[in-house]
Amino acid sequence: MTNEGSAPRRGLAEGMARLATTMREMVERSTASLRAAVGLLDGRDGEAIRSIFELDQALYATKQEVVKTCVELLALHAPVARDLRTITADLEIAHDLDRVGRYAKDIAEIFQGLSPEDRRAAERVPLLRRMGELTVRMVERVTTALIHGDLDSVRDIDTADNEVDDLHEQVFRDLVGRIADQSVSPVAGAALILVNRYFERLADHAVNVGGHVEYLLSGARRHW
Template sequence: MIRPFDTSLLEVKSTLLNMGEKLEVAINKAVRALANLDADLGREVMLHDSEVDKIEEELDMKVTTLIATQQPVAKDLRKLIAALKIASDMERMADLARNIAETAVKMVESDQKLFKKLEDIPKMARITQKMVHDGINSYIDGNEELAKAMARQDDEVDQMYERIVKELLERMINEQQFTEVSLRLCFVARYLERIADHATNIAEEIVYIETGKRVDLN
């Protein structure tokens, strides 16, 4: 027999999945806007940022009502608390994707050009998108091992971030005409690194759900 709580939890999972899908799209479009200096695509990401905010508000209300009316305990309660934290992390990730899109728009408006084709930053973005995808799926499936594997992806993003910043700093020193663009790209790499950190926070919530213990995967 299916409990009313289980039906409500499925709705929570569906909401998080919808939020995650929108976030993946936002990251992808934001980085494409930057790589192609496509201001229209960048503005599209900025325009749709509020959608993720609204979904978070809806989920917050849904989970708060569930806790108050169903009074879940143990693992059921952990799932709901984790859902709130996951939604909050995804809202922050969406803000970071918006920042990337805004960078693209500002570069176009300032008539700034990229000094070479972007390669590492799009690669970072693909890894962060996968982390978002894996994080939501690990929540839906209760897959602790998939969640823990995200820590290795986060390490890869961290290493790429350090390499990108080092390269950009060297360019700022040796080719000062690219200082402002290089600085903007440093910020973009930092935004992606922060997205990966938030995704790792999601992984920590999955481990908490399954074990009842807090772990540090960052």
């Protein structure tokens, strides 16, 4: 029943395998980039910032590769059923993972522009660090689900996102207070408000990926 199929179908199988490999690369690069960005809150910089920039470029190239492979598969093999769902879901997920890399890069750029003292301001806002960790965990959870075909771990991703949204509010108020009482400089405060916002957006991308993984595995669309 699961023979290797005819020669043309082998072309489809090979293309699908290539797509899976490229998607794994995107997952590795995007999560590595995001982890490095969260590490900047602990005062890691220099090397970390450089690696985030490099990962962003590599991610973009990998995303282009995903798009190319998907277009080729659609044009040549008229894929259906799970193959079709994988291709359309991967196209969307590749976009989200590329955005993960872009937000990590945005965070790196913010830290790159801060004075050494302002960079350390982040250490005084532990909830921001928690935001970052939650976001990393969400992205890891949905991408692991993608690679291992695990539907259960994406089903309640919205709950994690709600937690991030609540934290986003708290951190925002905290930072506004700190700017007002001058316990962080206005520059550091404004920068960290942006970082806080990026983490919140990153969590939204994780939710998107979760939805695409759910569609890929079950055929059910969340918002259709």
